Amino acid sequence: MMPDEKKKEAAKKDAPKKDDSKKGPAKPEVKPAPPYPGWELDAPKQVAECKHGAGLLGCWFDPTGKWLYTSGQDNVISRWDFVANKRADLAGHGSWVKSIGFWPGKNLLVSGGYEGQLIVWPVDGVQPEPLRQVAAHNGWIRAVAVEATNGMVVSAGNDGEIALWQLPNLTPVRRWPGHDCHVYQAAFRENGKEIITADLKANVRVWDTATGKLLREGKPVAALHKFDAGFAADIGGVRAWGVNGAGDRLACAGITNVSNAFAGVGNPLIQVVDPKSLKVLQEHKSKEAYQGTMWGVAIHPAGFVLGVAGGSGGMLWIWKPDQAEPLRVLKQPDNIRGMALSADGTKVALAQVNGSARVLNLKA
Amino acid sequence: MMTRSLVLSALLATWFALGAFCGAPNGSDRLDALLGAADQSFASQTSPRSTDLEFYRRVSLDLCGTIPSAQDARAFETDKDPTKRAKLVDRLLASQAHVWHMAETLDVWWMERRPNKHVAADLWMNWLREQIRTGEPLDFMVRDILQADGTQKESRPAARFFLDRDFEPNLVARDIARLFLGANLQCAQCHDHPRIDDYTQEKYFGLMAFLARTRQFEDPKSKMSVLAEKAEGETTFVSVFDKAKVQKKTPPRLPGKKEIADPLIGKGLEYITAPAKDVREVPRYSRRQQLAGMLAQGAYDPFARNMANRLWAKVMGRGIVHPLDLHHSANPPSHPELLDYLTEELVRLQFDHRAFLRMVVLSEAYQRSSRPTAGPKTNFVETKSDSGNGWRMMPLRPLGPEAYARALLQGSGWTDAQVAAMRATAKKPEDASEDTLQGKMAPHMGPVVGLLKSQPGLAEDFDARLDQALFLGNNGHIRNLIASGALEPKVATMTDADLAIDEIHMTVLTRHPTPEELADWRPLLKEAKASKQPREALRELIWSLIASAEFRFAS
Amino acid sequence: MKRSPSCGSFEHGLSRRAFMGGLAAGAAFGVPTLGASSLGAAAGALSNDLAKSQKRVLMVYLSGGVSQLESWDPKPGSKTGGPFRAIPTSVPGVHISELLPHTASQMHRLALVRGINTAEDDHGKGSLIMHTGRKEEPGIQYPHLGSVCSKLLGDEAAPLPGYLHITPGAGGGSSPEDAAFLGPRFGPVGISDGKAPLNIDRPGGLTPEADLARQNLRRKVDERFLAARRTARTEAFTQTFDQAKGLMSKKGLFDIVGEPDRLLDSYGRHDFGRHCLLSRRLLEGGATFVKITHTNYDTHHENFDFHIEQLGEFDRSFATLVDDLHLRGLLSTTLIMVISEFGRTPNINHLYGRDHWSKAWSVALGGCGIAPGAVVGKTNGQGTEVVDRQVNGGHLFHTYFQALGLDSKKNFYIDQRPIPMADPKTEPIREILA
Incomplete structure (x- = not known):
């Protein structure tokens, strides 16, 4: 897979350059070859709209791509058969939910709420009900991830602790203090041998799953954090992240250049980090002077990077993996707070402030 | 000499x-x-x-x-x-x-330490000084102030009175009454003054009627704020005490004077420049100009x-x-x-x-x-x-902020040292002029004036505060003035103790020491001169006089 | 310099403080001056007993506009409620936001006003209402609460200034203008970042003996000069040196390092925690009015994250302060208020923020004269409107004064013009007065 992709990438990298050099005596009838053949990046068509109601906090595709889950300011998670526009509500959290993980083999969904509770939901039924509920953290849970093979769950949040649980019963496995500020992200890597976490102050840490020992740490995405002295508050953190199939490119998203934390004046930014060296490999930025936060990021199987933002109107950008400036700038009708990419890369869903999630078809 | x-x-x-x-x-x-x-x-x-x-x-x-x-x-x-x-x-x-002093006095009277917004304070101060220098009568100055609309270069400084109050009509009416007529009609804005029979709402709004047609206008090109005035608009008022809420109307009228009717002007001729978007309207008959002429004169x-x-x-x-x-x-x-x-x-x-x-x-x-x-x-x-x-008898009066600051410079001997230096190096008369000296004083006066002056929009008044005493006692500013002044070195070299004590008292307090004081001071001076740091000790003696109430108040 | 001039004139029947300050002119015309407390505190230092019963005020100012929904008036589960839950407090039936767990445990020493409508969404103007009890009026500046308290409750012979303002960072925020017509002497003395006031240290190289010597000489000069011509003003001037000396002698109050570790931990080892501890030391050391500003709550963006951060600091420090004041027997004589310029919009904006909202918000009071655990006023289910017992800044000011044992219906006088202490269109909130 990877070598092929790289070749494709190389080929495409050259194409526009040549095209550029030909500029001058224009040959308008010659259309440049699309950079990613087979993928519709110019005007992906909306194929569904899931009207959750309350302002959305995020959205997730299940691993099969059949369901879309939305979560809103009404504390409800909704499961959507977005083709049939059928909805089932997962009610059980006492606060907002911004982290969801799936155990594909067993059709289980794990959600973490801002009330500190983890809930396991079997999601193949008509009306999902909680299977297990545990008070997992003191304060918000901001990150949940499931290790696909063994069904281990990692959760983290405002209490700075990293907690491991075993599905299906959420049996506690281990927990340790991981960060001295809010933990925003957590994920398994290396087939579950390692856990990687990131926090408000842009610290990225890698842990040994078996022992909870810190393996390495760094501050590669320091640009995503700032202490705003005017307001005496920290602003930023890794607000979203996404990893590529090979697991060697971790795209971290957030806000940078913050000049006024309390008005949200800053620019969206993605920094792609090598999880091994904890070095930044590439940055992706908005082309225009856009103000807001990058609330979602994903690395597409075809190699391009998708990022969404809210703040001053909804935005979807698409970047080539080695370029800072976007390849495509797709304005959206409403501010966006989250994004999901289906596992096969054919669908992208955008969670909007106005309470609806729109599903776009990326397949040409 | x-x-x-x-x-x-x-x-x-x-x-x-x-x-x-x-x-x-x-x-x-x-x-x-x-x-x-x-x-x-x-x-x-x-x-x-x-x-x-x-x-x-x-x-x-x-x-x-x-x-x-x-x-x-x-x-x-x-x-x-x-x-x-x-x-x-x-x-x-x-x-x-x-x-310099009179210009400062008028500035404090009329601007009450308001920060400069639209007209630079320097421009205004230079104008005031020029008026005083040339002997301009005070009524003429007030007339200039009330007439200025800020559009002409010559009258721009005088327009500071209005422009730096943003021509807020109630504020302007209140301040004209307070500062030029000695009548604080503030209460009469909403009702007849409850305790002062003379301060009626009618008086207030009669004055207001001269001003109500005027507004501050920002010229779109120059971005300069100036005054514009309409040719129409009547002034009405209701007393907050009047349950029936009867609306009364008043033409312009100076307190104690007759109403001023607008002259009859043919329809369509009301304006020299008619109101339009981004245009400064100018009426043929200006009520505000009328006010300037009527108010600022001996006959009123x-x-x-x-x-x-x-x-x-x-x-x-x-x-x-x-x-x-x-x-x-x-x-x-x-x-x-x-x-x-x-x-x-x-x-x-x-x-x-x-x-x-x-x-x-x-x-x-x-x-x-x-x-x-x-x-x-x-x-x-x-x-x-x-x-x-x-x-x-003459009352004791606190020195105003600027006077106190200048007195500190003089009393510490700083000014004498400065004047001597200026004379020694002056190449032309201006180099040793009062204006040059004042310019050199200004930065040394700043910290003291800043500490003593009243808040913007409040009449200058004396207030003794803790931070002032801490400044006087502990801040380096005063100590530096004494250290860099001419008094201490002069006294340090004087061998006759009584003459030295006299020089200190004359410089700081403009008087000779009393025999009682001489008696007190002789051992102090002796002790100071015999101390490990005689000059520093001498400075502390000078400080004691500078920090005294006798220095703070004019007697 | 505490000679009592004995001319037997009318003025000397009045409070000496009133005579020295802004009321002098009014007094000279025989208009009634402010009542009981200023008379009670007349001439001379207070005795120890009086010092214990001295009324004090602690104002905690949450700058920028704290969200009532994330603090005193949570609406969990409603459309506007946001992610936080409500938690029970030490007062049965009273719930506040889960962001304030420590404060919740002190609720029986506090009271809530949940029906505030100040109808002013501008920071400066809202702040003015909350500090003066009045809406902005052209042409008149009303004194801030700190200045009023400094004037009416303070003891001029006390070593500490009456109105101290602990500001965050190096920022100022104090202005002599706060005192308005009362005169800058009653204005705030800024304590920037909890550090001692400017110029509090004796100049380098000047020994305490030399300082005393020069001050003694100054005093002698003054006594001779003023022997036959003392006035209120000269008296005020010479007194400031004594005040400065007093403050310099209290410099140790600003040094909190000596406090026990456990207490430092409990207050929190951050700026606001240190400032709270300092405020207790100052109140205990004789200050009349201490204001602490905690910044910043103007959360148009990421309201929830920032409220966790800011209230996380506030909660524990403030609760410790309330408890500490109680343990030291100071709470019953110290009026506490936690205010902002306004609250925040029930609606959550697209930036996860809340904007300015003055229509329906809350403040917390406590201590001196306040009914412990009382809650007055109510907002509707989404917190968008006051549905019961709506009050504004004027009501609060009447309440503060009454709680401090002052008659809030009295007047100040600028010359002969009466200036009501509190907005005469409003009344005290009697339900929360003890």
Whole structure:
């Protein structure tokens, strides 16, 4: 897979350059070859709209791509058969939910709420009900991830602790203090041998799953954090992240250049980090002077990077993996707070402030 | 030799010929007669005449906003000329130091420390100084201020009064009434004043009607704020106490005067420049211009009376009507005939502030000592704290922020050192001019003025605060002035202790030490000179006088 | 310099403080001056007993506009409620936001006003209302609460200034203008970042003996000069040196390092925690009015994250302060208020923020004269409107004064003009007065 992709990438990298050099005596009838053949990046068509109601906090595709889950300011998670526009509500959290993980083999969904509770939901039924509920953290849970093979769950949040649980019963496995500020992200890597976490102050840490020992740490995405002295508050953190199939490119998203934390004046930014060296490999930025936060990021199987933002109107950008400036700038009708990419890369869903999630078809 | 003020003033054009009125003018005698007329026992209770040194310090502070140098003071003291006080007054009034001081006084009166918004404070201060320098009468200055719309280069500085109040109509009406007519009509904005019968809502809105058509306008091209005025619009008001909410209407009317009807102007001819988007409208008939001409003139008694009362208060410590902005029948003048007389004189003198001040400061009232007559009644001062009990003696008056700051420079010997240096290096007369000296003083005055001045929009008033005492006692600023001044090095080299003590007292307090003080100081000076750090110890002795109440208050 | 002039004149029947300050002119015309407390505190130092019963005020100012929904008036589960839950407090039936767990445990020493409508969404103007009890009026500046308290409750012989303002960072925030017509002497003395006021240290190289010597000489000069011509003003001037000396002698109050570790931990080892501890030391050391500003709550963006951060600091420090004041027997004589310029919009904006909202918000009071655990006023289910017992800044000011034992219906006088202490259109909130 990877070598092929790289070749494709190389080929495409050259194409526009040549095209550029030909500029001058224009040959308008010659259309440049699309950079990613087979993928519709110019005007992906909306194929569904899931009207959750309350302002959305995020959205997730299940691993099969059949369901879309939305979560809103009404504390409800909704499961959507977005083709049939059928909805089932997962009610059980006492606060907002911004982290969801799936155990594909067993059709289980794990959600973490801002009330500190983890809930396991079997999601193949008509009306999902909680299977297990545990008070997992003191304060918000901001990150949940499931290790696909063994069904281990990692959760983290405002209490700075990293907690491991075993599905299906959420049996506690281990927990340790991981960060001295809010933990925003957590994920398994290396087939579950390692856990990687990131926090408000842009610290990225890698842990040994078996022992909870810190393996390495760094501050590669320091640009995503700032202490705003005017307001005496920290602003930023890794607000979203996404990893590529090979697991060697971790795209971290957030806000940078913050000049006024309390008005949200800053620019969206993605920094792609090598999880091994904890070095930044590439940055992706908005082309225009856009103000807001990058609330979602994903690395597409075809190699391009998708990022969404809210703040001053909804935005979807698409970047080539080695370029800072976007390849495509797709304005959206409403501010966006989250994004999901289906596992096969054919669908992208955008969670909007106005309470609806729109599903776009990326397949040409 | 007489010195800085003389030498410097000789370099500059004087407003009137020196010695034009040597000797006390008759006006001063009349003033004294009226002051004592009310009370049979007045003459027997008055304090004696001030000493020459007391008078010199006092009149320097009141006319030039600083204290004299020891050298000047000694020369004045030994001068045998019987008319020397009058000559001194004339010299001070003709000096550039007076120009600076009077401009500061008017600035504080009229702008009340408002930050500059649309007109640079420098522009305004230069304009004020130029007016004082050229002897512009006060009524003309006020007229210029009330007429200025800010569009003309010459009148732009005077427009600061309006523009830096953003022409907020209630604020402008209130301040015109307070500052130019001595009537605080604030309450009458919403209802007739509950306690002051004279302050009716009608009066307030009559004044407001002159102003209500005017607005501040930002020129879209120059981005400069100027005034625009409409040709129509009537002023109405309702009393908040009136349950029926009857709306009343008033044309422009000065308090105590007849209503002014707008002239009949043909339809379509109302404007020189008609209102339009981004255009400054100019009416053919301006109510505001009408106000300027009617208000700022001797024929309008409240204006002249307010100005006379304020000038009197400036040098006498308290208004004959006090507070200064509460002229009304329930707050009558303490000396009605005197105020009438002063008002008449000011008009007769055509609002020449120099001639008026000269008359006042050469009166016996002004020249009286601030020490009460001997006897058991010494504490009576306190009951009428600021008028010296009807000016039977001179009241103690706190120095204004600028005067205190300048006095610090002079009293520490800083100014003497500076003047000596300027003279030594001057290549042309301007290098040693008063303006140059003032420019050098400014940064050293800043911290002190900043600490003492009133808040924007509030009348200047004395307030003693903790932070001021901490500054005076512990901040390096004062200590540096003393350390860099000419006094301490001079005294350090003097071998005769009594002469040294005398020099310190003359420089800081413009007086000789009393025998009692000499006795106190001799061991202190000896101890200081014998100490490990004699110069530092000497500076602390100087500090004790500089931080004293005697230095803080004009006596 | 505490000679009592004995002329037997009318003025001396009045409070000496009133005579010295802005009321002098009014007094001279025989208009009634402010009542009981200023008379009670007349001339001379307070005795120890009086010092114990001295009324004090602690104002905690949450700058920028704290969200009532994330603090005193949570609406969990409603459309506008946001992610936080409500938690029970030490007062049965009273719930506040889960962001304030420590404060919740002190609720029986506090009271809530949940029906505030100040109808002013501008920071400056809202702040003015909350500090003066009045809406902005052209042409008149009303004194801030700190200045009023400094004037009416303070003891001029006390070594500490009456109105101290602990500001965050190096920022100022104090202005002599706060005192308005009362005169800058009653204005705030800024304590920037909890550090001692400017110029509090004796100049380098000047020994305490030399300082005393120069001050003694100054005093002697003054006594001679003023022997026969003292006035209120000269008295005020010479007194400031004594005040400065007093403050310099209290410099140790500003040094909190000596406090026990456990207490430092409990207050929190951050700026606000240190400032709270300092405020207790100052109140205990004789300050009349201490204001602490905690910044910043103007959360148009990420309201929830920032409220966790800011209230996380506030909660524990403030609760410790309330408890500490109680343990030291100071709470019953110390009026506490936690205010902002306004609250925040029930609506959550697209930036996860809340904007300015003055229509329906809350403040917390406590201590001196306040009914413990009382809650007055109510907002509707989404917190968008006051549905019961609506009050504004004027009501609060009447309440503060009454709680402090002052008659809030009295007047100040500028010259002869009466200026009501509190907005005469409003009344005290009697339900929360003890």
